[in-house]
Amino acid sequence: MHKDRPLALVTGASGEIGRAISLKLAASGHDLIIHYCQNKVGAEELKMLIESMFDCKCTLLQADFSDYEHTQKKIDALKNLVIDVIIHNSGQPSFGLFQEETEEEMRRQMAISLTVPSLITKACLPKMIAQKKGKIVVITSIWGLSGSACEVTYSMVKGGQNAFVKALAKEVALSGINVNAVAPGAIHTRMLSDYSEEEIDALREDIPAGRLGKPEEVAELVTFLVSEKAAYINGQIISVNGAWYC
Numbered sequence: 001m002h003k004d005r006p007l008a009l010v011t012g013a014s015g016e017i018g019r020a021i022s023l024k025l026a027a028s029g030h031d032l033i034i035h036y037c038q039n040k041v042g043a044e045e046l047k048m049l050i051e052s053m054f055d056c057k058c059t060l061l062q063a064d065f066s067d068y069e070h071t072q073k074k075i076d077a078l079k080n081l082v083i084d085v086i087i088h089n090s091g092q093p094s095f096g097l098f099q100e101e102t103e104e105e106m107r108r109q110m111a112i113s114l115t116v117p118s119l120i121t122k123a124c125l126p127k128m129i130a131q132k133k134g135k136i137v138v139i140t141s142i143w144g145l146s147g148s149a150c151e152v153t154y155s156m157v158k159g160g161q162n163a164f165v166k167a168l169a170k171e172v173a174l175s176g177i178n179v180n181a182v183a184p185g186a187i188h189t190r191m192l193s194d195y196s197e198e199e200i201d202a203l204r205e206d207i208p209a210g211r212l213g214k215p216e217e218v219a220e221l222v223t224f225l226v227s228e229k230a231a232y233i234n235g236q237i238i239s240v241n242g243a244w245y246c
Helices: 016-027 040-053 068-078 103-131 152-175 197-206 215-225
Strands: 007-010 031-036 058-062 085-088 134-139 177-184 237-240
Touching: 007 016, 016 031, 016 040, 016 085, 016 215, 031 040, 040 058, 068 103, 085 103, 103 134, 103 152, 103 177, 134 152, 134 215, 152 177, 152 237, 177 215, 215 237
Parallel strands: 007 031, 007 085, 031 058, 085 134, 134 177, 177 237
Antiparallel strands: none
């Protein structure tokens, strides 16, 4: 890693939003650790792209956040690094009636979105506190603010992330650490791949802006929040949603 470049960890970096965030952070002067779960090809392609375009170091981190024992050793290894920026972007949708949701799926959602992100943060916080600076951004969801029928567990864990952000920001603000969340609305990613064309069209009509959001629009806000321009923004949940459910 370049000693004069801040180091950012981006989880879920092989997805569209994580990829866009990683590229923006590399462009703004960060070295990167990009995490992926299964999409090794996508992560390797992103690493090569970043290192070919920008004068930065990019390291891959594979971990299945739903497997706590598998992940714990990799979290412990993060304690040896000075990570300046954490972008918690990992997450997976969960559709269906709540009464039909399995306990296994509920535990999986909580591990991916709550347990592991909080443990990663806990591992990195001591060095952030010691150097009196750090930026943490959690990519939550509009459903963590308003809730969604047939996505009750997903709404629950995203709402939990929002509460985590607000509470942690109050605890670490005096140490010069900013903790915020970006809550995307309907963004053009693979998460909408289960929707039919008719459903996508209906969704667009329901959004006052008349379109889906772009991953790059989420990445722009994240990049601002980890910059010094946003030094006094802390404990906030900012939704990128085209005035949908605002």
